[in-house]
Amino acid sequence: MKPILKVKQLEEADRLLLRRKLSHLAGLTYLLLLFHASSLYGVWKVSLALTSFVLSASAFYTAYEILKVEGKPLRRLQRLWRLLGSPEGETVQEYWNACWFGLSITLTLLISLLLGDLSLTYIAGSAVILGDGFSGLTGYFLGKHKITFNPSKTLEGAVAGFLAAFLGGFLFTGNPMLSLLGALTGSAVELYPSKLPDNLTITLTVTLILLLAKILGGIFP
Amino acid sequence: MRRPLKTVLLGLSCGLAALAYLTGGSQPNLAILLALNLSAMVLLAAASLQS
Numbered sequence: 323m324k325p326i327l328k329v330k331q332l333e334e335a336d337r338l339l340l341r342r343k344l345s346h347l348a349g350l351t352y353l354l355l356l357f358h359a360s361s362l363y364g365v366w367k368v369s370l371a372l373t374s375f376v377l378s379a380s381a382f383y384t385a386y387e388i389l390k391v392e393g394k395p396l397r398r399l400q401r402l403w404r405l406l407g408s409p410e411g412e413t414v415q416e417y418w419n420a421c422w423f424g425l426s427i428t429l430t431l432l433i434s435l436l437l438g439d440l441s442l443t444y445i446a447g448s449a450v451i452l453g454d455g456f457s458g459l460t461g462y463f464l465g466k467h468k469i470t471f472n473p474s475k476t477l478e479g480a481v482a483g484f485l486a487a488f489l490g491g492f493l494f495t496g497n498p499m500l501s502l503l504g505a506l507t508g509s510a511v512e513l514y515p516s517k518l519p520d521n522l523t524i525t526l527t528v529t530l531i532l533l534l535a536k537i538l539g540g541i542f543p
Numbered sequence: 544m545r546r547p548l549k550t551v552l553l554g555l556s557c558g559l560a561a562l563a564y565l566t567g568g569s570q571p572n573l574a575i576l577l578a579l580n581l582s583a584m585v586l587l588a589a590a591s592l593q594s
Binding site for chain 2: 370373376377380381384387416418421422425426428429432433435436519
């Protein structure tokens with residue numbers, strides 16, 4: 323087991339991963355803002371603000387990436403991304419995970435608004451933020467038993483991710499059935515070996531399954 | 544990026560945006576946001592494919 327509590331003794335790669343996963347977990351701010359600010363300013367205003375922020379930030383990030391590939395990187399931003407856990411600076415390579423994360427959760431939010439039910443956003447958000455974040459952290463630092471069909475994942479990580487996603491979804495929505503379905507789907511997608519960014523695949527698959535549950539199963543209230 | 548791929552991606556982006564706008568129905572503001580978001584995702588997919 324790696325010494326998770328002694329951060330100074332961690333190797334550079336471990337520290338980078340720890341920072342990346344903590345930044346990933348900070349995405350919970352999105353859900354918390356939606357949850358609390360909606361009751362103060364209304365769902366529409368908060369959603370508009372969040373969507374505008376994500377679209378502007380994605381455009382800004384794309385400009386940054388283009389400048390980087392053109393050989394004119396913005397050094398201060400590069401240092402900030404590295405502080406947040408991105409492997410920036412090691413190679414001139416583009417990293418789009420942050421954009422995928424923002425755009426997919428915002429797509430789910432807009433679909434939820436169209437349907438008039440924010441449960442989708444809370445559950446899909448919990449699956450990708452808490453599920454992916456905790457499974458990554460637990461698996462990397464405490465994982466021992468590798469999953470046979472995907473050796474880069476561990477049983478401990480999968481269990482931690484599932485529990486975190488379920489708890490998060492349940493605390494936001496109070497619906498155990500939907501939260502269970504969302505957490506199970508998120509964990510299954512997380513474990514499936516795929517080259518696609520999991521921020522995109524987890525969010526969209528959970529949203530799709532919850533939509534199907536809404537249409538076919540009548541699980542939604 | 545090759546020209547046919549660019550055309551396909553641009554077409555897909557516009558198609559998705561139009562679809563989002565049409566399905567928005569009585570909520571045009573929401574539909575515009577959805578269209579923008581979908582277009583951004585398609586363009587991001589194009590950028591990822593290129594890199």
